[in-house]
Amino acid sequence: MSPLTLGFFGSLAAGAMTAVGAVPVLFGSTPSREMRDMLLGFAAGVMLAASFFSLIIPALEAAEKQFDNGAAPAAIVCVAILLGMAAVAVMNELLPHEHFKTGREGPASASLRRVWLFIIAITIHNFPEGLAVGVGFGADGITGGLPLALGIGLQNAPEGLAVAVALLGEGYAKGRAWGIAALTGLVEPIGGLLGAGIIALAEPLLPWGLAFAAGAMLFVISHEIIPETHRCGYQNKATLGLAIGLVLMLFLDVWLG
Numbered sequence: 001m002s003p004l005t006l007g008f009f010g011s012l013a014a015g016a017m018t019a020v021g022a023v024p025v026l027f028g029s030t031p032s033r034e035m036r037d038m039l040l041g042f043a044a045g046v047m048l049a050a051s052f053f054s055l056i057i058p059a060l061e062a063a064e065k066q067f068d069n070g071a072a073p074a075a076i077v078c079v080a081i082l083l084g085m086a087a088v089a090v091m092n093e094l095l096p097h098e099h100f101k102t103g104r105e106g107p108a109s110a111s112l113r114r115v116w117l118f119i120i121a122i123t124i125h126n127f128p129e130g131l132a133v134g135v136g137f138g139a140d141g142i143t144g145g146l147p148l149a150l151g152i153g154l155q156n157a158p159e160g161l162a163v164a165v166a167l168l169g170e171g172y173a174k175g176r177a178w179g180i181a182a183l184t185g186l187v188e189p190i191g192g193l194l195g196a197g198i199i200a201l202a203e204p205l206l207p208w209g210l211a212f213a214a215g216a217m218l219f220v221i222s223h224e225i226i227p228e229t230h231r232c233g234y235q236n237k238a239t240l241g242l243a244i245g246l247v248l249m250l251f252l253d254v255w256l257g
Contacts, residue, residue, distance in 0.1 A: 003137055003138040003141060003196045003199065004138075004193065004196050004197055006137040006141060006142065006145055006196065007133065007134035007135075007136075007137040007138055007145065007192045007193055007195060007196025007197070008134075008189050008192055008193045008196065009189075010133050010134075010136075010137050010145050010146070010148075010149040010192060011129075011130040011133040011134055011149065011188045011189045011191060011192025011193070011195075012188065012189040012192070013149060013153060014129065014130070014133055014148075014149045014150075014152040014153040014156055014185075014188055014192075015126065015129075015130060015156065015185030015186055015187070015188030015189055016153075016182075016185055017153040017154070017156040017157045017160065017185070018126075018156045018157070018159060018160035018163075018181060018182060018184055018185030019160060019178070019181065019182030019185060020157055020160065021156060021157030021158055021159065021160030021161040021181075022160040022161050022163065022164035022177070022178045022181035022182060023178065024161060025161070025164040025165060025168060025174050025177055025178055025181075026174050026175065026178050028174075033232050033234065034232075034234045034237055035237075036158070036161065036165060037228075037229040037230075037232065037234040037235075037237055037238045037241075038229075038234070038237040038238055038240060038241040039157075039158030039161065039241060040158055040159070040225055040228060040229045040238065040241070041225075041226075041229050041237065041238030041239060041240065041241030041242040041245070042155065042158055042241035042242065042244055042245035043155035043156075043158050043159050043225060043241075043245060044155075044221050044225040044226055044229070044238075044241075044242050044245065045155075045241065045242035045243060045244060045245025045246035045247075045248075045249065046151045046152070046154055046155035046245040046246070046248065046249045047129070047151075047152070047155055047217050047220070047221050047225070047245075048218075048221055048242070048245075048246055048249075049151070049245070049246045049247075049248075049249035049250050049253065050132065050147075050148055050151045050152065050217065050249055050253070051132075051214040051217045051218050051221075052214070053249070053250055053253045053254075054132075054136060054144075054147055054148045054151070054249075054253050055132060055135070055136070055148075055210045055211065055213055055214035055217075056077060056081070056210070056211060056214045058139065058140070058144065058210055059076075059077045059080065059206070059207040059208075059210035059211040059214070060073055060074070060077050060207070062139070062206045062207040062210065063076045063077060063207035066204065066207070073207070076207050076208065076211070077207060077211040078211075080207065080208045080209075080210075080211030080212045080214075080215065081211045081212070081214055081215035081218070082215060083212055083215060084128070084211065084212035084213060084214060084215025084216040084217075084218075084219070085215040085216065085218060085219040086215075087212070087215075087216060088128060088215075088216045088219040088220060088223075089219060089223075092223065126156075126184055126185065126187050126188050126191075127187050127188070127190070127191045127216075128191065128213060128216030128217050128219075128220055129152045129156070129188055129191070129217065129220075130187060130188030130189060130190060130191025130192040130195070131191035131192070131194060131195040131212075131213045131216065132148055132152065132191075132195065132213035132214070132216075132217055133145060133148045133149050133152055133188070133191075133192045133195070134191060134192030134193060134194060134195025134196035134197075134199075135195035135196070135198075135199055135209045135210055135213045136148040136149070136195075136210075137149075137192070137195075137196050138195060138196035138197070138198070138199030138209070139199050139206050139209075139210060147249075147252050147253040150252055151248075151249040151252055151253070152188075154245075154248070154249075155245060156185060156188075160181045160182070160184070160185065161181075163177075163180070163181040163184060164177040164178050164180075164181040165177075167180055167181070195209060195213060226238075226242075229241075
């Protein structure tokens with residue numbers, strides 16, 4: 001299959017794990033807040049490892065092939081990481097959205113219903129993940145994309161559960177909460193197609209694309225996931241989850257990559 005096809009279906013599979021993770025809410029087996037924070041910490045650990053081992057290090061290697069050794073490869077990757085973080089930060093400021101705990105952020109938008117504000121917030125979160133998977137497949141095919149798709153798919157499951165449980169807390173029916181959580185994963189194949197397309201069409205952009213995706217994911221980890229896991233006093237369990245997610249993703253990356 002072409003890099004575009006691999007990027008699309010790989011990110012689609014990763015995004016679909018959001019729906020799989022939310023399935024328990026349909027059967028009433030909702031985990032405790034402590035367990036949800038640990039699962040979100042696991043998601044953060046997977047994303048953190050993926051950012052460095054599957055994106056930043058390959059970005060440095062790709063830049064060194066273009067510019068040999070020296071300051072240029074490091075400078076390119078550093079700038080691209082900052083651009084990725086800045087892009088998500090701008091989206092976070094300009095798009096009206098709500099967080100489950102801190103409430104509405106971004107411009108006021110009374111016409112948007114609460115559910116769509118939630119969906120926009122999660123879209124901001126999930127798009128960089130799909131972009132990262134697409135860039136991985138676009139850069140190195142199965143070898144580059146499979147560890148990312150598996151890792152991000154693993155961390156999407158607890159995220160989908162967290163979203164569905166939070167919506168249940170807002171009074172949504174079980175089926176609707178699951179449906180909205182599943183819907184949030186569909187943005188990932190859009191990001192995957194974009195990432196794979198950019199890299200497939202313009203190989204010199206490879207180090208920029210890899211590091212940009214890493215920066216976007218790092219912003220989400222720091223700004224969204226970790227603060228959410230530390231709000232209710234379960235930061236120790238969240239840190240344990242992060243450690244497990246990080247080493248699991250490192251193992252998958254070395255084994256499959």
